[in-house]
Amino acid sequence: MFAPTPPSRSNRPTLSLPFTARPSRRARLAGGLAAAALLAGTTAGAAELPLVRVVLSSAGLAQFLHAGPVTGGGSIELPVRLDQVDDVLKSLTVFDREGGVGAVGLPGKQPLAELYRDLPFGPDALASPTALLNALVGTEVEIAGPVTATGRVFRVEPEEITLPNGGGTVTRHRLSLMTGRGLVQAVLEDLTTLRFTDPETRAQIERALAGQTRNRAKDRRTVSVGFLGDGTRRVALGYVVAAPVWKTSYRLVLPKEGGTARLQGWAVVENLTGGDWTDVELVLVSGNPVALRQALYTAFYTDRPEVPVTTATRVMPRSDDADAAEPRPKMYEGAAPRRMPAPQVGQMQRMAPALAAPAAMPPPAPEAESMANLARASEAEEAATQLLYRFPAKVTVATGHTAMVPFVDRDVQATRTWLYQPETSARRPLAAVRIKNDGDTSLPPGIVTAFDGADGTAAFVGDAQLPLLARGTFRYVTFALDAKTDIRREDLGIRRTTLGKAVDGELTLTTKSRRTLAYEITPPADEDREIVIEEARTDGFAPAPDQKGVEETPTRFRATVAAPRGKTTKASLVLERTDRQTVILTDLAPEEILARIRGLENETPAVKDTAAKLGALVGDINRARGERGRLDAERKRIGDDQARLRQNLGAVGSGTDLGRRYIDTLKTQEDRLAEIGRADQALEADIAAKRQAAVQLARQLKL
Incomplete structure (x- = not known):
């Protein structure tokens, strides 16, 4: 599927899977790679298996199956995009009926960073010889040329040299070596040979250069799968990754008369994998299963609590100074412990639904058929939760290209009709056709281009949308506005x-x-x-x-x-x-009871009589409430007036003529307040009695 240059396999970490000494003849599944251990290297002679099957989902995933011969003790390589490694680790499946699966591995997510972690210099040291020498100050080198010496690198410094006859300036680099006979300098550009004498240093530089070569493709990683056993046999390797959804495009030809229409469905697919699909089996899947994504290619660390180091108590004897104030003991303060922040686990992201892995290794591919054979009806299969279309001929799609392949071409039951949707058009119906799916499988949703007339004379009449059409069901497909109705x-x-x-x-x-x-x-x-x-x-x-x-x-x-x-x-x-x-x-107030029973369609004379009695009771209650309201207002006025009189009485005194008048008025008002209280109690009792009468009327009501 991909065609990058395979990286060198020397010193490349791999992932290991446990296996038994005597592998079973059943298909081995290589899953859960993120939990496997690192190995030191891979088997030499790795190759790539050809891509033989592509399964595209309308939900945005693709399943790729590679198959071909392998030899026991060998390995195959699978280059994948960096953004797809998580999905490959989640779904990689290996089928080997004759032998066993060995080591399965790939470089780390940041292999260069891990490589330079163990080297005495960083990636910037490979920018130039000057940068490398300055990064390896103190390393012994041998130089030859105008100056021949052996010593340790002290420093390389640039210097500007003026060219004769006004020719400008040039930058040269002066290398300083510390030798047994002192400091020796030489112009780096004039040397014919510079060699690091330490074999370990030469090996480290070689590792860095090899790592740079292996990781030139920044957005690629190579998964290596080893195979156990003896002899040559056919194996398969599959995985599921994100891919562009395949789109459905229908053509619907409506005959002038009759109850059938010609329906032709085309699938629009894109190959954006970075490699050509050459003579592959193409399967289209329409469904909506659950699929998840997890950051399996990202290293996570758990947070561990840090405990302080236990030390002896620090003793601070008091100085012998009787005249000085007693010193305050000073607390020993160590450096505050640093806590590693808890790693933020990548949020689970919802992907489009995953595709089921094939049940077994595909049979040997038949001879390639011409693209013209694709016009034959594809083989459709309806599973419990998805619809599959298999094409009878092999398909070739170059990387970055788009292809159309037919998956439906048959007659369907169709009836011309007109559909009136007020929210679409208030005055005009829509020209429509009622399509019934009388086939063996469901039809996926898609856009429909409608034509009117027979083959060769069909005229375009409009576009429409076809929703998912299950077996034995029908849908209305509308394609134009009827201006004549x-x-x-x-x-x-x-x-x-x-x-x-x-x-x-x-x-x-x-x-x-x-x-x-x-x-x-x-x-x-x-x-x-x-x-x-x-x-x-x-x-x-x-x-x-x-x-x-x-x-x-x-x-x-x-x-x-x-x-x-x-x-x-x-x-x-x-x-x-x-x-x-x-x-x-019986839980309602009299006026609410009256409101409930008035206006009923089946109102009887008894109901009318009860309503009249309830009306009288409600009138009496309302009048009693009004009277209580008047008495409350009078009580408030008397209370306000008494407050004024008591204030005036305090000012003039009770022994004066005016004071005695205030006292007489207060006595009269107190008598009135007592009368108001008795009247209010009587009204309250009357209201309660009338409410009880209303409840009794409601209880006796028959309807």
Whole structure:
């Protein structure tokens, strides 16, 4: 699938899987690579298995299967994009019926950083010889040229040299070596040979250069899979990664007459993998299974608590200074312990649904067929949760290219009709076709281009959208506005009727709401129309019992109206809703009881008599409440006046004439307050009695 230059395998860490001494003949599964141990190297002679199968999901994943011969003791390499390594680690599956799976490994996520962690210099040291020598100050080297010496690198410093005859300046680098006979200098550019004498230093430089070569492809990693056993046999290797979704594009040819239409479905696929798909088996999957992604290629560390180091108590003897103040003991303070921050685990991201791995290694590939053979109907298979399309011919798609392959080409049951959607067009219906899937498998959703007429003379009539069409079900596909038909719609509103049933103070109210939608349909003068009226479904409403032939969907009501040519047809859609409510009348106030039983459609003389009595009681209670309100207002006025009189009495004194007048007035007011209190109590008792009478009337009500 990918075609980068395979990196060198020397000194490359790999991941190991446990295996038994006698491998089973069943397919070995190489999964859970992130938990395996590191090895020191891989088997020499690694190769790449050719890509033989591509399974594309409409949910945004692709399953790739590589298959071919391997020899026991050898290994194969699988170059993958860096952003796909997590998915490969999650889904990599190896099929080997004859031998066993050995080591499976790949370089670390940041192999250069790990490489330079163990080297005495960083990656910047390889920028130039000067940078390398300055990074290895103190290392012994041998130089030859105008100056021949052996010594340790002291420093390389740039210097500007003026060229003769005004030729400008040039930068040279002066190397200083500390030798046994002192400091020796030489111009680096004039040397013919410079050699590091320490074999370990030469090996470290070689490791760094080899690592740079292996990791030139920054966005690539190579997974290496080893195989045990003897002899040559055929194996397969599969994995699931993110990929562009494949799109569905239908062509629908509507005949002039008859009940069938020609449906042709094409799949639009893109190859953005970085490698060509050459003569591969192509499988398309339409489904929505659950898939997860996890950062398996990222190293995580757990946070460990740090405990202080236990030391002896520090003793601070007091100095022998009797005249000085006693010193304050100084607390010993060590460096504050550093805590490693807890690593932030990458958030689980929701991916598009994963594809199931193949049950077994694919059989040997048949001879490649021409692209013309793709016109044959693809082999469709419907599983429990997804729909698969297998193509009879091999497919070749170059990297970065887009291809179209047919997966459906057959007749379907189709009926021309007109669909009226008020929210789409208030006055015009939509030209539509009712398609029934009478095939063996479901049809995935996609865009539809509709044509009118027979093959060779078909004319474009519009575009449409086909939702998922399960086996044995039908959908309306709308592709144009019918400008020749006029529809007037009027919402006549909702009429409500309420019936009541009362037993022992419990009232059950049944409210029936009836909504009527009226239509006037005027078809063309020379054409009949069969209009399917589509109204949004409202919670609780259903077609009235006298409405026949109304189809109900989870979101719509559909009523079919035949509109003969040359005249206006009137029709209506009546919807009903029934609500029930139970009320305990004895828990309500008299006025609420009265409000509940008034206006019932099944009101009887007894109910009217009870309502009249309740009306009288409510009137008496309201008058009593009004009187209590008047008495409360008078009580407040008297209280305010007494506060004023007591304030004045305190100012003039009780022995004065004016003071005695204040006292007489206060006595009179106190007598009135006592009368108000008695009257208020009587009114309160009267109200309670009338409420009790109302409750008794409610309990005795029969309806």
